[in-house]
Amino acid sequence: MDALLIVIIVAAVTSAACWVLSLITRDTSWVDRAWSIVPVVYVWIFVAGAFVNGEGSARVVVMGVLATAWGARLTFNFARKGGYTGMEDYRWAILRGRMRPWQFQIFNLLFIICYQMALLVLITLPAAVAAQNPSALTGWDALFIAAFVAFLVGETVADQQQWRFHQRKKEAGGTLAPGFATTGLFRYSRHPNFFFEQAQWWAFYAIGATAAVTGGAGVIGGVLNPTIVGPALLTVLFIGSTIFTESITASKYPAYADYRRTTSMLAPWPPRARAVATQS
Template identity: 30%
Template sequence: MVLTAVAARRARRVSVVDVTWGLALVAAAVVCAVVGPLVSDGDAWRGWLLAALVSVWGGRLAWHIGRRSRGHGEDPRYEKLLGAPVTTPEGFAVAVRKVFVVQGLAVWLVSLPLMAAAVTEVRWAWLVWLGVALWVVGLVFESVGDAQLATYRSTPRDQRPQVLDTGLWRYTRHPNYFGDACVWWGLWVAAALSSGWLPALLTVVAPVAMTYFLAFATGARLLEQTMLQRPGYPEYAARTSMFVPLPPRRG
């Protein structure tokens, strides 16, 4: 996050941290996979499986966000949060306090199940594969939702509807955020719950916190404040679930 803060100031936008987020969690997963067998009797195969899953998720996310944000200015969410450009002393101080330190702590918190897996043995192997299945569901929601949104944005404005309300976006206003939450609940099942109830209880704060971030703190709820100002979006919001996929409401 220190390196990201420097890069953000050089790039004149704090939103570069969105690329670092996925890569930082990949680094945490790889470190756990390497260090775990050296300091405990944990199952090395599970550590490397988790590292592979996090790498696929984090690499895809970093690539997608980096490609999407190339050539654009600051994210409106960060503009509102900072109140001043990151190139100013005031804006940079706020960015360090409210973005980079918070994101660094969040990486540590979300990585707790990976740490638990590094120092414990698998107790219920079938839960590892159940977690992988939930991870797959989440990755599908996240990647398909992003692809559908990219296709919508690439369509000329006069040829597309005011709001994307087809595909996964018909059932949830944020399929990518919902998919992200499923990914981390799946990793918690595979990494912590499969080791027993105690590791699961000690680390359940990680997927709970991730879901809170995605749905209410820095994700969907914050984005909604901007989206509700766009034509057609309030009507779309009235009939479509914000987070968990549900059939559209009638009337």
């Protein structure tokens, strides 16, 4: 059976399970719990398919290893925050409160389940491209692999800094000025973990694109190939999610407005100088 077909079947079954569980438990975070797991499964299905078809390569194995490292790190971080203990993402609860029950259920099915689960397939498709274009690793592969690892380390550092802040906040009784992390990587980006998460999948896409180019494709079809839809839609998702998350944070912490004015939203960048009021 074709590897892509197997991935689609697994995704469909997982999506159905997440939807049914969300209805039974009234908890819409089932996709969140699958987020760091199913892409790893999909990538290794593509890896296995490549070797079954006699088209295995070091590149596709490396992509499997990179996806596994990404998934292991994200699963650990999600677990230590209580993600697998029945805790629902607070943003879904807020959205549920803003919608009528039937509206939220449509949103749950079409966006939370269908869109996000489809996206988790799309971001792994560069591995399918690599599987279809077996060739030796190149200098470009080395560059993009190194970039992926660097972004993985960056997200690990950002998540750890955020974790330590929230632990200190918890120890302080739930209040710790200014209410959100502003040091370390958070001095240069309001959401460095979000930035590095997206960047990893752009690097993953670049590895697949390298495979296509070494397989004879040009700029169109190689450098720019249909699997770019995955990281592009992931970026759209993160931007929308970030805007919504920040609207909640800004409503809770007055100091966030100033932080937002001086600090880049995603890409790490030196903070802007704070505006100084003129004296008359």
